[in-house]
Structures are given as structure tokens and as C-alpha cells.
Amino acid sequence: MQAAFERRATRRISVGSVPVGGGAPVSIQSMTTTKTDDVQATLIQVHELATQGADIVRVAVPHEGDALALPLIVKEGGVPIIADIHFSVRLAMMALEAGVHGLRLNPGNMRNPKHIKEVADAARERNIPIRIGVNAGSLDKKLIAKHGRPTAEALVESARHEIGLLEEHGFRDIKISVKHQNVAEMISAYRLLANETDAPLHLGVTEAGTPKQGIVKSAIGIGTLLAEGIGDTIRVSLTADPVEEVKVGKQILKTLGLRNEGFDLVACPSCGRAELDVFALANEVESAIEKMDLPPMQIAVMGCEVNGPGEARDADIGIAAGPGRGLLFSKGKQIGWVPHDKLVESLLAEAERVAAEIRSDAVEDGATGGNGAATVVVGAGRRAPTMSIGMGPPKTS
Ligand code: SF4
Numbered sequence: 001m002q003a004a005f006e007r008r009a010t011r012r013i014s015v016g017s018v019p020v021g022g023g024a025p026v027s028i029q030s031m032t033t034t035k036t037d038d039v040q041a042t043l044i045q046v047h048e049l050a051t052q053g054a055d056i057v058r059v060a061v062p063h064e065g066d067a068l069a070l071p072l073i074v075k076e077g078g079v080p081i082i083a084d085i086h087f088s089v090r091l092a093m094m095a096l097e098a099g100v101h102g103l104r105l106n107p108g109n110m111r112n113p114k115h116i117k118e119v120a121d122a123a124r125e126r127n128i129p130i131r132i133g134v135n136a137g138s139l140d141k142k143l144i145a146k147h148g149r150p151t152a153e154a155l156v157e158s159a160r161h162e163i164g165l166l167e168e169h170g171f172r173d174i175k176i177s178v179k180h181q182n183v184a185e186m187i188s189a190y191r192l193l194a195n196e197t198d199a200p201l202h203l204g205v206t207e208a209g210t211p212k213q214g215i216v217k218s219a220i221g222i223g224t225l226l227a228e229g230i231g232d233t234i235r236v237s238l239t240a241d242p243v244e245e246v247k248v249g250k251q252i253l254k255t256l257g258l259r260n261e262g263f264d265l266v267a268c269p270s271c272g273r274a275e276l277d278v279f280a281l282a283n284e285v286e287s288a289i290e291k292m293d294l295p296p297m298q299i300a301v302m303g304c305e306v307n308g309p310g311e312a313r314d315a316d317i318g319i320a321a322g323p324g325r326g327l328l329f330s331k332g333k334q335i336g337w338v339p340h341d342k343l344v345e346s347l348l349a350e351a352e353r354v355a356a357e358i359r360s361d362a363v364e365d366g367a368t369g370g371n372g373a374a375t376v377v378v379g380a381g382r383r384a385p386t387m388s389i390g391m392g393p394p395k396t397s
Contacts, residue, residue: 005227005228008228009198013174015233016079016101018101021232027055027056030236030243031084036070043077054079056080059081068094070099082131084104089119106162107162107165116166123171124171127173134155134178137150137207139155139158155179162176175199176202177202183221186206201232202232205221205237218236222249263294266299266318268304268311276326285299289351294351300312300318305327315329317329317351328346330353
């Protein structure tokens, strides 16, 4: 596992049981797509997101019926719930009274200073943080006129204004986002903002699109900033099932070494030397391992005996395919040759064995939330994307 990047020093806030900023692990957020007043559907989705690794879940609260649904969603959600509110002081107050763990609200939308004070005071009494969410798509017209378009500077100017509206009332329990659909502007905006405030930052590329484009945009935008130490919590926005957002978020954090959980699958891309169908093998291994409760480990799947053994030996467990059979490695040692049709079975059995060893070592070391990880490398074949897969840990917060 890679070393984590040095993180920017930020002040810490707490969204329910999840600390954000101040050196806390970068948390993953997502947002439900259900109508919030459909409590059952919303809770099902909240639970799905939490199971897949969401630390915090946001729900939209555009109407009174949604606000009325919040007490039960908060009670049964199992993860901190953030209410997304625009304009309405009444809905904001209802959400706070419902016990939400955070608000996403731009005070500038409220216009009336008395309303801002009312919300700030009520949030402070309950220790509820507010995320100021500046978004290129909803930037004030005056700022667009001033800057010509929603530039990074315009976003930061808007954030500065919103922060000021809350600070006027002594409210500093905030995190901030300055999202843009243009990745370069998004990166610039967060860099500028990071120079101005020690408030924790919520990273995201807004309206990133379908997974095909959105995953790349998010990985570049969020990943670049995290690699610079900027960012305390992230949300990947995809035009897709939000569970995909959580999976991509986890993968970004794992790739940067900011999370050490689940398994990392190293698989060769395959080529003319491959001795079997690496794509199929890697996918089969991935699907099987996702269902197993393994400590962090690296698994390698390699398609031939040329480059395969090196990677397979470096992983916790690995396979390098040869003609008709493959060489199984475990913790750097050759375990033996296995026929192609027994490769997956043998690999999984070895993964279980290594997992038991990692757990037992962790107990002996007195480790408490071991972050053992195993690497599985599978390489035998024709073409296979290199991939890392995370098996989300069970959510506790
Ligand atoms: S490891 Fe995979 S990609 Fe590399 S040479 Fe062998 S078959 Fe080709």
C-alpha cells in the first residue's frame, strides 16, 4: 500500500459520528436519488450506500413532506444524514429539529439576514455543521457578469461571501465546496480556496455525467487535489445509481493510499502471449473476492510466464498463467502449478488462508482495526484492464 499524501491542515468538524478535517480520514459522501418523502425507498438506498462504503449520505429536502420524513430517516439511516436545503428557513429549521447531522445550505439564498441568523443559531445550539455548496451552475448573476463566466475566481468569491454571511453570526462550523463541471476550473477553485481558509473542503466535480466520462473527470479532479493534500471529504457525482458514486469514491481513495481496505486486484492487460483469457479470469476473481470478507490484500492475475511471475510474487497472492496450467504464488513463494480450470478455486482458497494468517498476526500484534490487505494478481491472458477493487468495509458510523 502506498503512503498517504501529506494533508493540508484544516480545522475539524463532525458530521454526526464522522469527523471531517483536522487529519480525519477522507470521508465518502453520496446522495440519494429517491423522493425523500418516500421513507421506505430512501432508507433502502441509504442502507445500500452505507453498506457499499458511504460515510455520510445527503438527502434532498425541497418540500415539507421531505422534511417530515427526516426524523425516521435519521433514526433508521445508520449513517450521518445531511439535509440539502435551498432557500427555505422553515425547511432548514424542520431539518435541524428532525436531528439531521448536517445541512447543505447556502445562506446567500436566504436573502433575509434574520433567517440566516435563525438557522445559524439553531445549528450552533445543536452542534450541526453546515456545508456551503458553491456550484458553477447556480452562481449569482452579478458574479458571472463581473468575471465573464463561472471562473474559479468567481466560485471562490461566492464562497467568501457565503462564509461571511455565517461568520457574521459567529458560525464557523462549516465545510465548503466550490464545484464546477469543468475539471480544470474545479481544481483551480479549490486550490485558491485552500489558500484562504482552514475550513475543511468537500471535493467534487459537479454534473460529471455518466460513468463513462464522470469517473474519469472525478478521478482527475478529486484525485489531483487529494494528491496535493487538499480535500477532507468527497462526493463523486454520476448520472447513475449512487452506489456507483461510492464505489468510485472508494477507488479514488484507495488508489491514492488514503484508504487501506478491501483488496487490490492487479491484472495484466493481456497480449498475444497470454495463455488464457485474462479478462474472464480477472473478472471471475474480482466477482468472487468482492463477496468474501477479506482483510486488505493484493491479488495478482497475470497472463503468461514472461511478466507474470514477478507481479504474482510481489502480491500477497498471485497467478501467472502458463500453457494449460498456472503457477500459484503466495506471499512471494511458489505454491505450485494448478490446471487452468482450477485456478480460481485455488486462488480463493489461498486467499482465505492468507486472510486467516493476516487476522491472526493482527491479533498477536494487538492490532485493533487491522488494515491488512492482500494483493491478488491474475495474469494469464489476452487482455485485461489493470484494476483495483475495493470491497467496502461494513459501515459502522
Ligand atoms: S503478463 Fe499479460 S500483458 Fe504481460 S506479457 Fe504476459 S500476457 Fe502479456
